[in-house]
Amino acid sequence: MDFSHTLQINSQGEVVQFGNEFQRILQCLPKESAWRTFLYKYQGIWYYPKSLEALLFTQEHFQAKATDVVVVTTPKAGTTWLKALVFAITKRNRYVVSDPNHPILTTNSHELVPFFEFMYRHNNIPDLPNQPCSRLFSTHSGFNLLPDSVKNTSCRIIYLCRNPKDNFVSLWHFMNKAVAECDTEPLIPLEEAFELYCKGIHGFGPIWNHALEYWKLSLQRPDQVLFLKYEDMMGDTTSQIKRIAEFSGCPFSLKEESEGVIDQVIKMCSFENLSNLEVNKNGKRVVPFIENKNYFRKGEVGDWINYLSPSMVEQLDQVVEKKLHGSGLTLS
Numbered sequence: 205m206d207f208s209h210t211l212q213i214n215s216q217g218e219v220v221q222f223g224n225e226f227q228r229i230l231q232c233l234p235k236e237s238a239w240r241t242f243l244y245k246y247q248g249i250w251y252y253p254k255s256l257e258a259l260l261f262t263q264e265h266f267q268a269k270a271t272d273v274v275v276v277t278t279p280k281a282g283t284t285w286l287k288a289l290v291f292a293i294t295k296r297n298r299y300v301v302s303d304p305n306h307p308i309l310t311t312n313s314h315e316l317v318p319f320f321e322f323m324y325r326h327n328n329i330p331d332l333p334n335q336p337c338s339r340l341f342s343t344h345s346g347f348n349l350l351p352d353s354v355k356n357t358s359c360r361i362i363y364l365c366r367n368p369k370d371n372f373v374s375l376w377h378f379m380n381k382a383v384a385e386c387d388t389e390p391l392i393p394l395e396e397a398f399e400l401y402c403k404g405i406h407g408f409g410p411i412w413n414h415a416l417e418y419w420k421l422s423l424q425r426p427d428q429v430l431f432l433k434y435e436d437m438m439g440d441t442t443s444q445i446k447r448i449a450e451f452s453g454c455p456f457s458l459k460e461e462s463e464g465v466i467d468q469v470i471k472m473c474s475f476e477n478l479s480n481l482e483v484n485k486n487g488k489r490v491v492p493f494i495e496n497k498n499y500f501r502k503g504e505v506g507d508w509i510n511y512l513s514p515s516m517v518e519q520l521d522q523v524v525e526k527k528l529h530g531s532g533l534t535l536s
């Protein structure tokens with residue numbers, strides 16, 4: 205694919221120049237002006253153009269290894285938390301969890317488990333470590349857009365989703381805080397954002413389509429896809445951490461359990477601990493330009509009750525129920 209001109213976007217969020225082949229692709233896709241930018245629908249999922257370009261580039265250039273672990277989430281499902289947990293669990297032979305200099309304590313987890321969307325942005329082919337141990341990557345990509353080598357090798361996918369009502373509230377806050385900090389546009393009213401969300405129009409949405417693809421795959425190939433829910437992780441973090449460790453091929457030994465290693469992981473990656481670290485209070489990511497503190501808001505289940513009216517709840521519940529009906533997947 206010819207990506208000779210990288211994507212350029214004007215101040216309204218509209219694509220004004222892109223690689224020739226990518227230009228042809230974009231012109232054929234449904235397009236929506238939403239969330240103060242433009243979104244393009246590719247194989248059932250809405251993408252920001254830069255993310256789509258990078259993910260198409262990833263598809264061409266990323267070669268998975270059987271030992272890789274790819275963290276896949278919908279935005280605002282608890283990605284930052286899951287990345288910290290997966291890093292702490294899978295790298296614990298190299299970084300002892302009780303180490304006061306553990307990387308989690310000094311580095312935002314998005315840097316430790318990088319997104320394909322940013323690694324492969326602007327035609328960049330990153331130099332990937334060739335180490336034998338598991339490499340960790342992440343993405344918000346829909347399943348269809350994953351590189352073939354991720355879909356078809358025995359590399360592991362850990363998927364996380366969240367109750368759509370909390371997911372929406374978290375997304376709305378994030379867009380108004382993190383993104384609004386970068387420009388002078390007015391905030392997006394909750395009602396306007398809600399209507400878009402119910403239509404599935406948001407970056408990497410609709411989450412019911414996104415989750416359903418990975419859900420089906422987790423049933424077909426349970427050894428390749430571990431399907432997690434934020435609410436289960438909050439409800440019984442110990443069990444979910446054990447599942448992650450076993451699935452990743454590094455289960456906790458009885459000795460580790462008796463020494464309290466699981467509790468140490470939980471504590472290190474807790475909302476309270478992560479959100480109070482210097483790096484997460486005052487640090488920022490350069491690409492995208494987002495202050496780390498914006499990845500931490502409340503970290504609770506059920507905060508939607510403070511934002512959504514009964515009729516909004518009914519509307520969103522109905523949309524989700526209709527989409528997931530008969531699939532065996534529930535998100536409420």
Ligand SMILES: Nc1ncnc2c1ncn2[C@@H]1O[C@H](COP(=O)(O)OS(=O)(=O)O)[C@@H](OP(=O)(O)O)[C@H]1O
Nearest residue numbers: 279280281282283284285374474475500501502503
């Ligand atoms: N350690 C920990 N434990 C529990 N919950 C946590 C944790 N860290 C972040 N959060 C909450 O996750 C929400 C942010 O979602 P993501 O990390 O997926 O955001 S992003 O997609 O990476 O931008 C956002 O949820 P809300 O508080 O509901 O907005 C964060 O507060």
